[in-house]
Amino acid sequence: MIKKDIKITLLEYNSVNELNELERQLVNQAMRTTESSYAPYSKFHVGASVMLENGEIISGSNQENAAYPSGLCAERVALFYANSKFPEIKVNAIAIAAQTNGSFTKLPVSPCGSCRQVMLETETRFNQPIKIILYGEDHIFVIENASVLLPIGFKEDFLKK
Numbered sequence: 001m002i003k004k005d006i007k008i009t010l011l012e013y014n015s016v017n018e019l020n021e022l023e024r025q026l027v028n029q030a031m032r033t034t035e036s037s038y039a040p041y042s043k044f045h046v047g048a049s050v051m052l053e054n055g056e057i058i059s060g061s062n063q064e065n066a067a068y069p070s071g072l073c074a075e076r077v078a079l080f081y082a083n084s085k086f087p088e089i090k091v092n093a094i095a096i097a098a099q100t101n102g103s104f105t106k107l108p109v110s111p112c113g114s115c116r117q118v119m120l121e122t123e124t125r126f127n128q129p130i131k132i133i134l135y136g137e138d139h140i141f142v143i144e145n146a147s148v149l150l151p152i153g154f155k156e157d158f159l160k161k
């Protein structure tokens, strides 16, 4: 038996002012997009903004449903919309922010497993790392790519015969 440790690296910032201009723009857009969230059940309003290689920013918010599993997270709304509007354009980055009880979360938002899987697919599809920016009032995490967030992820290679 061999014990293997997997180490992940992230950058932690204390304020959006420490981010570069493009990162800050993307975070601001994700923060604004929380306003369009439809979250009457959880009251957890999430916004996600995707930066494309052509400079376009595409945003989405979580959309809930009385039949709970029919809803969708902000990250997947934004990524699926970006990829359906611009199927040939690479995704460079995604920023995520969330509000509850009228305030942004203190901790950086942590994307769910399904959203991590979709980020990984997008990264693999375009062969381009996606920078992930997780906003929180106290800290902001910047993660180099989706496979950092989803180690040992399931990819198309497993489907090859």
Ligand code: THU
Pocket: 039, 042, 044, 045, 046, 061, 062, 063, 064, 071, 072, 073, 074, 075, 096, 109, 110, 111, 112, 115
């Ligand atoms: N949610 C997101 O949209 N993104 C995340 O990263 C975490 C969770 C949504 C799903 C659901 O509408 C609500 O937040 C509570 O889980």
